[in-house]
Ligand code: ADP
Ligand code: ZN
């Protein structure tokens with residue numbers, strides 16, 4: 001009698017657990033860990049799932065359903081990927097299926113991976129030069145056909161006895177200013193032949209190879225310090241001021257790993273940043289360098305995925321530059337992970353699950369590969385610096401800028417005083433205007449930072465104070481002048497600009513506050529001769545818009561670039577000398593225990609864009625509160641004092657890194673029902689965790705897309721392993737789920753909310 005075989009399978013569902021299916025005899029050989037299979041789940045729905053193990057333990061249910069078929073001959077997911085999925089699901093309290101959804105490009109395209117084909121043209125035979133001249137002669141009456149043939153000869157350099165080379169059809173047509181119809185005639189005559197060949201979907205950037213730069217003395221010391229700490233520690237924090245040349249140090253570390261035949265993952269928080277760094281990396285490492293982010297289409301992602309998985313020395317990517325999801329690529333042999341700008345909040349995924357932190361997950365991934373991790377930042381997160389100070393991580397500090405250029409000088413511009421003295425020109429202080437004027441006079445470039453997009457954050461009736469709000473969310477609508485509409489930044493709801501007040505019908509609607517769009521408008525009035533551009537979510541919707549804007553700024557076709565946090569990080573521009581921070585107040589006043597840390601990091605970072613090459617840059621910070629203690633620290637670039645101050649505060653009030661936090665958000669479409677159920681959950685949790693439970697309370701935005709929201713925060717002691725506490729939290733939520741009517745709730749758990 002043959003034993004029954006079973007497969008445990010991960011399905012792309014929010015349901016916890018793996019699902020067991022019977023393996024029919026005829027596909028027994030093919031079903032193995034990592035392959036994708038089709039199975040039926042629930043009613044009649046078919047799903048593609050990933051096999052994680054194969055065994056002969058019959059599950060405790062009757063009628064175990066069979067695996068229907070195998071979609072991929074070879075495993076798509078390797079063992080360490082499966083381990084990472086499991087870790088993320090356990091740590092961040094979600095299902096492996098949710099991790100699978102975030103981790104894989106569209107399942108279907110992973111299976112039919114069809115290469116992209118392009119048409120190429122070649123000579124039909126090894127014609128001699130005499131024969132070719134005869135063809136050309138005969139074509140005298142058809143000059144456009146003649147032109148195609150001569151363009152082919154020109155492009156390939158064909159002569160008697162040389163190899164027959166192919167030319168892409170589109171290049172040949174553009175070179176000969178000809179059309180496909182005319183080319184077809186030459187093909188029909190048997191002179192040229194047309195063939196289809198697979199080509200990469202990933203555009204190759206032209207890059208000349210360049211030797212790696214020699215490190216300065218300070219950089220060499222840092223480089224050696226990192227390597228010697230790696231002998232004892234797996235993680236090193238590189239705290240280096242902006243433009244100290246951290247990237248160059250990474251490049252040296254990467255080179256060593258590639259030489260050893262290892263793979264390297266280089267993570268960045270923002271797609272905009274990949275544009276510049278990819279060029280720097282390709283210049284040194286050439287074709288083994290690939291980039292990965294969410295702007296790629298599924299077929300493009302699949303190609304990158306395969307080029308990471310395969311072991312072809314000519315075609316595989318061994319150095320990947322990517323944003324947080326690059327963590328999920330099929331690495332088999334990682335030697336090093338670099339998490340640049342490690343403090344950045346974009347590393348944390350908020351919605352949907354898995355709500356993972358890519359920095360912390362990267363550390364886990366590195367452990368699974370026995371690889372090292374380097375965290376880099378000019379202003380590390382309090383968490384990471386604390387780990388370094390405690391000796392859990394190694395610490396390397398780089399305190400000078402490359403070329404010994406001074407850190408930018410910072411000027412505070414007091415907006416309250418300037419308004420009072422009527423010195424403001426629109427939203428600009430005399431200090432900022434002066435600095436800009438100086439820079440423009442010297443043909444230097446400027447960045448203006450404002451962390452709000454759109455024209456104005458809200459509009460208001462000047463008679464009665466009525467403010468239009470979203471019909472689905474508890475937020476004011478932002479006015480976007482370019483499209484002439486009011487937009488909700490939470491749900492995307494859009495409506496036309498009202499001509500009258502919705503309350504008193506007066507016609508006096510006025511715009512309040514300012515976003516990047518307004519700054520752009522007004523700067524054009526103040527500096528009519530300057531070339532101005534804007535970089536924010538609204539101007540970078542197209543795939544290549546980042547690249548275009550960054551290139552235009554690099555090539556100095558833009559004098560003033562206005563932007564949101566997108567322009568604040570990591571970018572390196574030669575001729576940029578002045579940075580203006582238009583409103584520091586709205587950064588500092590955000591109600592979150594990390595607001596001060598974040599505003600320090602943001603200001604330090606955006607300042608760091610100024611004066612990176614030849615001379616010291618200048619930063620003007622506009623604020624109504626120049627005595628603010630965080631601003632005073634930014635003024636002195638004093639990270640360590642900021643760290644000490646924040647640590648003390650967090651120790652006193654018990655916040656991370658001195659405790660762990662789990663945030664539960666509960667949503668219901670009815671406010672009363674929400675209050676009722678969230679109170680119950682609060683009670684259940686307090687029975688277990690007592691005073692460690694805060695809330696339920698209403699968050700700042702208490703309704704989004706018609707769902708009312710309440711949050712509960714649980715603080716868990718750092719000293720104890722968190723698994724038990726997390727288990728109890730899940731049990732409390734499950735207990736709430738058994739209450740009558742609780743199925744109308746949406747509950748999300750966020751571990752280490754960020
Ligand atoms: P960071 O990553 O710390 O902000 P970068 O690595 O971008 O700093 O370095 C800042 C600038 O200085 C870059 O333009 C970089 O090319 C240049 N640079 C850094 N180190 C060297 C070096 N050793 N030799 C030549 N140029 C360097
Ligand atoms: Zn009104």
Ligand code: ZN
Nearest residue numbers: 470473488491
């Ligand atoms: Zn809305």
